[in-house]
Amino acid sequence: MEASKSKKQTILEAAAELFRDRGYVATSMRDLADAVQLKASSLYNHISGKEEILQTICFQNANRFLAGMKEIEKRPINNTDKVKALIHLHIQIATEDFTSITAFNDEWRHLSDPELSRFKELRRDYELRFKSIIQAGIDAGEFVSVDTTIALFTIISAVRWIYDWFKPNRAISMDQLEEQIERILLGGLGVKGV
Amino acid sequence: MEASKSKKQTILEAAAELFRDRGYVATSMRDLADAVQLKASSLYNHISGKEEILQTICFQNANRFLAGMKEIEKRPINNTDKVKALIHLHIQIATEDFTSITAFNDEWRHLSDPELSRFKELRRDYELRFKSIIQAGIDAGEFVSVDTTIALFTIISAVRWIYDWFKPNRAISMDQLEEQIERILLGGLGVKGV
C-alpha cells in the first residue's frame, strides 16, 4: 500500500543508525523520534515498541547470514571455495548494510528471553555449519589439521568486525579487502596459492 | 591499611562483571550495590560516580596493553616473534582478567568526552605500533607482502574477541590455543613452520 519506502522502514533504518552510534539502551525513543522528525508518541503508530525494533534488526540479519550459508552449502564446490564464499558473504553484508550489522553484532544481548534464546540458537546454528565446512576441508586434505573450534572463531572474529574499521571509500577496495583476507585466513589453513 | 582487598577494588570487579553481562548503560548503581551487598548511596563513599568505574576499567586495560606492547618492542627479536609475543599478550590478558576485558572492548564508547578522546588516542597508538611491526616484518622479508591495514585488523580482530568464545576450562588448553592461533595467523602471513 505504501508508495516508495514505508515509514516503518525509515524508522528501522534510523534506529539501526542510532543503535550503532550510542547502543540500544542509550538510545531513547525521543532520540529516535527526532531522527525521523516525529514525536515519540507517534512512533507507536508504526511499531509496537522499542524491542520490536531490535528484534527486527537482529533476526533480519541472522536470517540473511543463514540464508547465505545455506545457499553456499548447496554449491558443488570444494571446502576452500566455500570458506572463500563465506568470507565474501560477510564482506558483502558488512559493506552493503553496515549500519544494521553493528546493532546485530553488538546489541542482540538486550533481547528479552523468548527471542534471546531463539537468536542464540540461530547464531549457534550458523557457527556449527561453518565449523562443518572447516572440518570437511580438513578431512578432504584441503586444510592443514587444526582445531576446528579455534579455526572457526579466528575466522569468524576476523570477518565479523570488518565493519568496525573498514570504510569503503578508502585506499582499499572491496576486492582487495576480500583477496587479502582470503590470503591471510586461508593461507593460515595451509591452502596454497590463494 | 586495608586487610585483604579494598572495598573499592571489590566494587570495581563486581562492576566489570555486571558491565560484561548487561552492558554499562543497562547496569544501574542499585544493581551494582546489590552485587556488593550495599545500598546504592553507600557506593559513593568509595567511588566518585558511575563513570569513574568505567574510566578505571578502560584505562587500566588500555595501559596494560600498551605496557605489554612497549616491552615487546624493546626485545631483540625478529618481527615474527614479536607478533607471536603480541598474540601471547592478548591471550594472556583475555584469560587472566577476561571479565574486565569485555567491558574494555565493548563499553569504552560510553566514556564522556575528555576521556573518550584520550582513550581513542591510546587505542590508535597501540594499533599503529602493531602496524609498524607488521610493516617491519614485510620489509625484512619475514612476511609475505600484504596490506598492513588489512593484516593488522584481521589479526587484532581475531585475538581481541577470544574472551568471547574461549572458556579456559575447556577441551582446549591455553598453550594449544596460542599455538593454533599463531599457526593460522602467521601461516597466513607466509611464515613457514610456525
Next chain:
DNA sequence: CTTGCACGAACGAACATTCATTCGTATCTT
C-alpha cells in the same frame, strides 16, 4: 579506666530527570 571525639562506612529518604508507553484528540488523506 573512662570519657569524648573524629572518622570511615552504611543507610533511608528524597532529588530532579529521563525512560517507554498510553490515551484522548486533532489533523490530514482519500
Next chain:
DNA sequence: AAGATACGAATGAATGTTCGTTCGTGCAAG
C-alpha cells in the same frame, strides 16, 4: 465520512546522585 497518522499531556517506573543521619571503631585527653 472514515481511516490513518500526528500530537500534547500524562503515567508509573527507573535512573544517578545528594543529603542528613547513624552506627561502630580507634585514639587522645582527662
